[in-house]
Amino acid sequence: MKIGIVCYPTFGGSGVVATELGIGLAKIGHEVHFITYKQPSRLDFFSENLYYHEVDIKSYPLFEHAPYELALASKMVSVVKYEKLDLLHVHYAIPHASAAYMAKQILKTQGIQIPVVTTLHGTDITLVGKDPSYEPVVTFSINQSDGVTAVSEDLRKETYAFFDIQREIEVIPNFIDLNRFKRQKKEHFKLAICPNGEKLLVHTSNFRKVKRVEDVIRVFYEVRKEIPAKLLLVGDGPERDRMERLCRELGTCDDVRFLGKLDAVEEVLSVADLFLMPSEKESFGLAALEAMACEVPLLTSNAGGIPELNVDGVTGFVSNIGDIQYMKEKALYILDDANLPTFKKNALARAKEFDISIILPHYVAYYQKTIASALAEI
Numbered sequence: 001m002k003i004g005i006v007c008y009p010t011f012g013g014s015g016v017v018a019t020e021l022g023i024g025l026a027k028i029g030h031e032v033h034f035i036t037y038k039q040p041s042r043l044d045f046f047s048e049n050l051y052y053h054e055v056d057i058k059s060y061p062l063f064e065h066a067p068y069e070l071a072l073a074s075k076m077v078s079v080v081k082y083e084k085l086d087l088l089h090v091h092y093a094i095p096h097a098s099a100a101y102m103a104k105q106i107l108k109t110q111g112i113q114i115p116v117v118t119t120l121h122g123t124d125i126t127l128v129g130k131d132p133s134y135e136p137v138v139t140f141s142i143n144q145s146d147g148v149t150a151v152s153e154d155l156r157k158e159t160y161a162f163f164d165i166q167r168e169i170e171v172i173p174n175f176i177d178l179n180r181f182k183r184q185k186k187e188h189f190k191l192a193i194c195p196n197g198e199k200l201l202v203h204t205s206n207f208r209k210v211k212r213v214e215d216v217i218r219v220f221y222e223v224r225k226e227i228p229a230k231l232l233l234v235g236d237g238p239e240r241d242r243m244e245r246l247c248r249e250l251g252t253c254d255d256v257r258f259l260g261k262l263d264a265v266e267e268v269l270s271v272a273d274l275f276l277m278p279s280e281k282e283s284f285g286l287a288a289l290e291a292m293a294c295e296v297p298l299l300t301s302n303a304g305g306i307p308e309l310n311v312d313g314v315t316g317f318v319s320n321i322g323d324i325q326y327m328k329e330k331a332l333y334i335l336d337d338a339n340l341p342t343f344k345k346n347a348l349a350r351a352k353e354f355d356i357s358i359i360l361p362h363y364v365a366y367y368q369k370t371i372a373s374a375l376a377e378i
Helices: 011-029 067-085 093-108 136-144 152-164 186-194 213-226 240-250 265-270 287-295 324-335 340-352 356-377
Strands: 002-006 031-036 050-054 087-091 116-119 149-150 169-172 199-204 229-234 254-258 275-276 298-301 318-319
Touching: 002 011, 002 093, 011 031, 011 050, 011 116, 011 356, 031 067, 031 136, 031 149, 050 067, 050 324, 067 093, 087 093, 087 356, 093 136, 093 324, 116 136, 116 356, 149 152, 149 356, 152 169, 152 254, 186 213, 199 213, 199 265, 213 229, 213 240, 213 324, 229 265, 254 287, 254 298, 254 356, 265 287, 287 298, 287 318, 287 340, 298 324, 324 340
Parallel strands: 002 031, 002 087, 031 050, 087 116, 116 149, 149 169, 199 229, 199 275, 229 254, 275 298, 298 318
Antiparallel strands: none
């Protein structure tokens, strides 16, 4: 198949999943064309089956904001037409699904039929999509897609609950490349951070309020009262300054490191003992899956689709949002030397269920079904 993938070329989950999906499809022989305004961060190597088409966003004095959706739709029309694509797969509903609908209608006037699959990732539904400014367009665009997938059962239910969706939504979970995300031998790194055998806790996110990074720091503060421990915070965002001030207020600065954005996050996860994700909202929890693949047990909230990934009492523990005392108790239980090896083993075993080699065929089958249904309607 010749597949066009439209995504945000960022460190966010939707962009990462879309890029890894395209790379995986290319490896098994499909021709994949990425269409976006910047080369995706993980699309940094040459492959005969991978192509990148940059959306050219021209600035005119008339426009206060460049009309990206129109430029994107035009680029989709061009790529579908001249590369003879079989299907467009757009990740994140806003504005990709609506741009794809526009492109589809333009191509139809030229005698070209192009099926569109829209994958819902989370905040495009749970946050942005619910905004009255966008809801009618989101609802329309999803209903006009030829196929719709969601990354968790929770996101599927929430989409039906808040939008008048007439399409069947198929759940295809996020996945992990276990060839990349695996525990590496980084003992020297662990020794540098934890020279006295301290337990190492890790959190990665974009430091937005919804991630509740403050809870991470407060749980760590309570854990550190009981056992020697260190905390690594990976990522950056609007809450970082406030979190740095909180560390100073709590007197934990010597034991907390802010590492900023990292490409090779698997190197940090390889030395971690516990991964914290106390989010207020998560549709899947891709960062948690990456940690599990590196044999790191989880301590998470029960938000959204996280409980579908983190098996309570097996791969870690699931807590009510904001319950610092409960999370502290469970963190200490996991970090106990008598329990930690079992939790690490279970985390890896669970991650293997989401290996890309298992999930990828579901996407291929869904593409084939969508193309066949679209052809039947002509």
